[in-house]
Amino acid sequence: MPLIPESGRAWLLDPTPASRMQARCGRWFRAWLGFRRNGLAMTGLGIVLLLVLMAVFAPLIADRQATTLQDLGNRLQPVSWHHLFGTDELGRDIFARVVFGSRITLTIVAMVAVIVVPVGLAIGLPAGYFGGIVDKVLMRITDIFLSFPRLVLALAFAAALGPGIENAVIAIALTAWPPYARLARAETLTSRRAEFIQAAELQGASALRIIATQIVPICLPSVIIRLTLDMAGIILTAAGLGFLGLGAQPPAPEWGAMVSSGRQVLLDQWWVATIPGLAIFIVSLGFNLLGDGLRDAGDARS
Amino acid sequence: MTDPLLTVRNLSVTYPGDDGDVRAVRNVSFTLGRERLGIVGESGSGKSTTGRAIMGLVGHPGRITADELRLGDTDLRGLSERGFRQLRGKRIAMVLQDPKYSLDPVMSVGQQIAETHRTHLRSNQRDAKRAALEMLEAVHIRDPERVYAMYPHQVSGGMGQRVMIAMMLIAGPDILIADEPTSALDVTVQTQVLAIMDELVRRRGMGLLLVSHNLHLVSSFCDRVLVMYAGQVLETCEAGKLSEATHPYTRGLLAALPRLGDRRAELPQLQRDPAWMADLA
Amino acid sequence: MIALEDVTIAYGTGPRAVAAVQDFTLAVPEGEAVGLVGESGSGKSTVLRAVAGLIPHAKGEITLAGVRVDRRRTTAQRKMSQMVFQDPYGSLHPNQTVDQILALPVAIHRLDRGEARIVQALGEVGLGREHRYRYPHQLSGGQRQRVAIARALILEPRILLLDEPTSALDVSVQAEILNLLARLRREYGLTLLMVSHDLAVIAHLCERIGVMTGGRLVEITSATAMANNQVTHDYTRELLRSNAGFDRSSVGGGEPIKASQD
Structure with a gap:
């Protein structure tokens, strides 16, 4: 067919x-x-598509009320037909929480991507294209950001700005852009000397036009591949912040926070922490496989 | 030329493609004695692939078939990678276009030559070094001791190519395959490198297979020339008489070359005849 | 049309500067074609790049159509001279169609009738409508070089700079491109400055030939004189000999060959 x-x-x-x-x-x-x-890449694509579909159609898959509905009489119920993934320590349905949690994960991923890529390009492209003092200043700024331990900086930001999903996104984005700036700079440096750039220069194209029409199309594929491969790390950082209570705030069904709340009962009621943990694992794996596949496809073309 | 050093009969190299197999080399036959044989052709004519097939360097997924592919008394058909490794350097050697890519960047050029000697002749370190220095002298490098210690990035293109020739010839192979050995060099250096190759090959009684796109060079340097087109040998002729070639393709190529002192308003353009493809298909 | 006076071009600045070209003087009248031959490192491409405005010159004057120019140029000055590069693979943007490549100069100079210009430029270089929306990797080397020529011509320049325009091409394709360049030159009255290591190619297209070595212009003569061996400089003689092909008698049999500057 x-x-x-x-x-x-x-x-x-x-x-x-x-x-x-x-x-x-x-x-x-x-x-x-x-x-x-590429079978593995298709698997990755499948997982990511599934995540998107789950987020979009969450209300059709699970009951929104059930994510926050506390039923202390039914707390820590094991897996059953009524509660597919069991219930947590407040008696909330874990299945519904995992399904709606995908929306939070996807929001974080999308917002980080929207911030990180433009910032990285805005720093890296001029640095690579103009070189000299521009390059020195921009890259030293990048180095400063790179030299902070990522999770600690994110923690500091989240703590300073106050816990919450928006602040978690800002904290992650602030620490995630430097590698993109470096990548964009490196790609620009290699194509800077290319004859098609010189041809554009000879035709009278301004620096802005050359960067926008000639260099960005060269850089973008590798930036997107890098972003896809980084997604796993971003999701894990977000989950880590949630786990430490600095990300999404209760009762929001954030996967990291769910793992955190399940850790006291990990031995007796394993599913409370394991199921959201599995969700994090599968989605991270999906993005990694997809990223690898995109990279291979890119290599094959060049 | 009683017993040929290399016999090739109906050699074909096939690559699987998206739309069926692509035959890069089709039924190529020739013999190589103690002579200089040139293969000319345009890009995609299969001239380089022919050279690589003889060296056993056609990698997966390429497939080689031949009725006969013999180096002296060794059948090269179906020879294992290990078998080829023992032959390469010792009995058959290859010089490629750019020495930069053929030399190990982290080892001095002298050590690389000595290593080849040790691998193939199982010599000790001292003998190998002496042989390497002698070889560097043989390719007319003035200060062999100094060049011995140099790294590939420190030598110029012309010297790099001489080093490559030294390395390829140190184990005394019967045949040297040179694939565009001077295309990356300046014209005046080209002559020197060719002269060195010519001298050594003659003195040692070797066979030389020169693969090139340059008609002038091949016709002035070689004894015989094979003209390849679309994977087949269209014509074989004596190199000095290339200008009297009969095949319309060879004649077309010669006519399309701009010549000093013969300013034509328009160069005759080559009209490709589909019949050339069908000749031996 | 093109005039260079005592031009010195250096790479790097301050005490570490290396002069790639020294005291170069050359005048190309309108409509003439002048070629520069020399080996790699002789400075011939450097001269071309300075004329094109890709690199600055340290000393001397470059004048195009009576106007003194430098590395920084106005859009109108850029339009006057265009260049065709050696490598037809590297000089076209790999992710853009022929159409996009030709649309860029039209957009930069805000030319009218953009659509018509693109179609016309393609026609001029012998490419059809079917090539217009292809990517460079879908074209042969010769077709790519045609696109590069079309890109240069679409701005209607008066000066065309050619940097080894055929050295990456097969002999038969080289003939096609040389014929194309000769025809375009006639039709548009272009002034050509061409660089190549191949004496025969230069002599085919140019009336006058300059010989460069070690960053200096050592001889300038006509193509006819060159063909008749009427040259004065030793280096030019050596070039002519090499151009004739390999000559066993010209290199002494077993004698060590003079080590070159390597």
Whole structure:
């Protein structure tokens, strides 16, 4: 059962596209054909897609009320038909909490990505393109941020700004951007001397235009791959902050906080901490596999 | 030329592609005696692949088939990677275009030459070093002791290529395959490197297979020339008589070359005839 | 059209500066084609880059169409001279279609009739509509070089700078590109400054040839004189000999060959 009808496939694989749109779609489709052969990467993609679907359709999958509904008479119930993943120390349904927790995880991931990539590019691209004093100043700033231990800095920020999911995101983003700046700088340095950049310069393109139209398309793929591989770390940091009580605040169903609350009963009621822990593990693994696959696909093309 | 050093009969190299197999080399046959044989062709003609196939360097997923592929009395068909490793350097050697990529960057060039000697001739350290110094002298390096201690990044392109030749010839192979050995060098240095190669190959009675895209160079340097196109040998002729070549492809290539002192308003462009592909298919 | 006076170009600054080109003087009248030959490191490409405005010159004057220019140029000055690079793989953006590559100069200079210009430029270099939306990796080396030429021509420059435009191409493709350049030069009255290590290629396209070695212009003569061996400098003679192919008699049999500056 082909997903795309034969005529669409021919249109996509046409070696002589008739429009910019068709050329771009064809390029993506070819990349997809290569990516599709990589089983592990497809598994990763599946996990990430599943996470997104779960977050979007959470109200259809589980009962929103159940995430916060305390039922002390039913606390620490084991896995059963009524409570698929059991209940926690306040009698809340863990299944519902895990499902709705995916929304929090996804929010953190999306917000960090939205902050980290532009900041990294904004620092790294000019540093690599202009070099000299601009490079020195920007990279020293980056070094300062890099030299702080990541989790400790995030902790300090979260503690100073007050616990909460927004502050956790800011704390993580502040510590996560320096590697992106370095990556963007390194990619810029390698393409800086490329003849197509010189050609653009000769045509009279301004520095801003060269960076935006010539260098960004070169940097973006590696930045996105790096981001995907970093997602696991970001999710774990977020969970760590939640675990320490500096991330999302109760009663929000944040996975890290759920693991934390389950640790007193880890030996007798293992599922309370293990199930959200498993969720963190699977999602991190999914992002890692996806990132590796994207990297392989990128390597194959170049 | 009684007993050929190398016999190749109906050699084909096939790579599996998305749309069926791609035959990079098709039914190539030739013999190499104690002579200089040139292979010319444009990019994609299969000239380099032919050289690599003889060296056993066609990696997965490429497939080699041949009716005969013989180095002296050794059958190269189906020879294991280990078998090839023992042959390479000792009986058959290869010089590539850019010495930068062929030399180990963290080992002095002299040590690399000596190591080749030790591996193939099982000599001790002192003999190997002496042999390496002699070899450096043989490729006309003036101060062998100094160059011996130099690292690849410290030598120029021309000297690097001489070092490569020294390394390739130290174990006394029967055949040298040179794949565009001077394309990365300046024209005046090219002549020197070619002269050294020519001298050594002649003095040692070796066979030389020179792979190049440069018609001038091949016709002035070699004894015989194979002209390759689309994986096949279109024509074999005496190098000095390349200008009298009969095949329209060879003639087209020669005509398309700009010549000093012959300013034509327009260079005749090569018209490719599909029939050339079908010749031996 | 192009005039260089006592131009010295150095890499690096201060006491560590290395002069790549010294006291270079050359004048190219409008419509003429001048070629520079020399080996790598002779400074020939450096001269071209300084004329193009990619690198600054330390001393002397570069004048294009009567206007003194430097590394920093106005958009109008940029439009006047365009360059075709050696490597058809590296000079086109790998992630952009031919269409996008040609649209960039149109956008920079806010040219009118952008669509028509792109179609026309492609036609000029012998590429069809079917090539317009391809990516560079879907084109052959010769087609890529045609795109690079189209990109230079779309700005209607008066000066075309050529940096080894055919050395990465096969002989048969080289002939096509040389023919194309010769035709475009005739049709647009372009002034050419070309750099190559291949004497025959230079002599095919250019009327005058300058020979460079060690950062200096040692001889400048006509292509005809060069072909008739009427040269004065030893280095030029050596170049001519090498150009003729390998000559066993020219290199002494067993004698050690003079170690070059390596």
